[in-house]
Amino acid sequence: MRKIVVLLLLTILFTSCSSAKRQISKEIGSQLKTKAYKNQFTGLLLVDAKTKDTLFKSNSTKFFTPASNTKIYTLYAALKLIPERIPVLEYLVRHDTLFVQGTGNPTNLHPYFNDSTAVNFMKPYEHIVLYLNNFQDDKYGPGWSWDDYQYYYSPERSGLPLYGNVLTIENGDGLRVFPEYFSDSIVPIKHSYRREPNRNIFYFDPKQKDTLEIPLVTDSSLTRNLLEKVLGKKVKITNSKPIGEHKVLFGIHADTVYKRMMEVSDNFLAEQLLFVASSTISDTLNSAKARKYVLEKHLADLQQPPRWVDGSGLSRYNLFTPESMVHVLDKLYTEIPEERLFQFFPTGGVNGTLEDWYPGDPEPYIHAKTGSLSNNHCLSGYLLTKSGKTVIFSFMNNHFTENSSEVKKRMQSILEKVRDTY
Numbered sequence: 001m002r003k004i005v006v007l008l009l010l011t012i013l014f015t016s017c018s019s020a021k022r023q024i025s026k027e028i029g030s031q032l033k034t035k036a037y038k039n040q041f042t043g044l045l046l047v048d049a050k051t052k053d054t055l056f057k058s059n060s061t062k063f064f065t066p067a068s069n070t071k072i073y074t075l076y077a078a079l080k081l082i083p084e085r086i087p088v089l090e091y092l093v094r095h096d097t098l099f100v101q102g103t104g105n106p107t108n109l110h111p112y113f114n115d116s117t118a119v120n121f122m123k124p125y126e127h128i129v130l131y132l133n134n135f136q137d138d139k140y141g142p143g144w145s146w147d148d149y150q151y152y153y154s155p156e157r158s159g160l161p162l163y164g165n166v167l168t169i170e171n172g173d174g175l176r177v178f179p180e181y182f183s184d185s186i187v188p189i190k191h192s193y194r195r196e197p198n199r200n201i202f203y204f205d206p207k208q209k210d211t212l213e214i215p216l217v218t219d220s221s222l223t224r225n226l227l228e229k230v231l232g233k234k235v236k237i238t239n240s241k242p243i244g245e246h247k248v249l250f251g252i253h254a255d256t257v258y259k260r261m262m263e264v265s266d267n268f269l270a271e272q273l274l275f276v277a278s279s280t281i282s283d284t285l286n287s288a289k290a291r292k293y294v295l296e297k298h299l300a301d302l303q304q305p306p307r308w309v310d311g312s313g314l315s316r317y318n319l320f321t322p323e324s325m326v327h328v329l330d331k332l333y334t335e336i337p338e339e340r341l342f343q344f345f346p347t348g349g350v351n352g353t354l355e356d357w358y359p360g361d362p363e364p365y366i367h368a369k370t371g372s373l374s375n376n377h378c379l380s381g382y383l384l385t386k387s388g389k390t391v392i393f394s395f396m397n398n399h400f401t402e403n404s405s406e407v408k409k410r411m412q413s414i415l416e417k418v419r420d421t422y
Helices: 002-031 067-081 117-122 180-185 220-231 254-263 267-279 287-297 322-335 338-344 404-421
Strands: 041-048 054-058 085-094 097-102 127-131 166-171 175-178 211-215 235-238 247-253 366-373 376-384 390-398
Touching: 002 054, 002 404, 041 322, 067 254, 067 267, 067 287, 067 322, 067 366, 067 376, 085 117, 085 254, 085 267, 117 220, 117 247, 127 220, 175 180, 180 220, 220 235, 247 254, 254 267, 254 338, 267 287, 322 338, 322 376, 322 390, 376 404, 390 404
Parallel strands: 097 127, 127 235
Antiparallel strands: 041 054, 041 390, 085 097, 085 247, 166 175, 166 211, 366 376, 376 390
């Protein structure tokens, strides 16, 4: 009798799931054929996280410009290569001299993290020497827009970044500049540009009550000068790496950085994390080395290997399929407990880039990463259904000409259907 009951329950469950899948496939398929989708390129893949059943797919093996969905791969690379605490510096002590080289760590004196681990470590030493030639990459990623140099979302990349490689200007009760080193570099006029293209001369309208973050022009001299200012002592630069066994200084918990990167889609953190990852496998800081290592060692089973050219997704050279996104999301879901994993991602209706979209009914149901460039918007992550299932999805939209809010409304309608039906 008990076996009969179990068989009946399994039959009902299977029939119910099959019916829900058919309904989802029919309704989403019909919606993607409507006029609104005629003038754009759309890909969608929905997979049950537990059973691995495909609930729906359309253009799931085609390549799309992912924008900041690229950060999902950066997160995966960081989780695979970076230890629990961020490597802050590599160093060697010889007599009364501290030799230091960067790891790409983005948190040094960063305005959000306010991390002074490196500075506090260096202060007691009488002589400090920087080796900066381990950074072997470009300041900007391939395919980045040249005229984004003045905007907060496009800071330069470097081996030993300080202050997030940006100047922060606050104008409330009075003008506040951070770091103060640049107080004399601000021209108080309204100007069409925020910074000179090739030098640290900044423009700020004194009538504007606002906070601006403006990327810095970085080089070895600026790194030395900023450190001298905060340390209150002279710092030297060497072009030869000191011979000897280097130790690693560790800083804040890495999860804190990952959460910030994903929640607000911070491009600088994403780019620098790939350098930190490369520091764990090589003597040089190079983004491509980290990407190549992860693709070959951890993602060799990808059916559509991506064209992955940066950490942030700023480049339109990046190409990923919905299937390749779901593949990595599935690996993350399998390897990391839900509670930890979901806190990395923006939550619909709650925080980050999803604060104004995908509200719960009443509980939040979307934990996902957005990706937006002009005429492109993607969303990939995890969807919690009302029946208690988890669906891994990647929804990619390229080449539309309408306002992105209209695209998001249609996406929300489709994902709510999955939530309520499956």
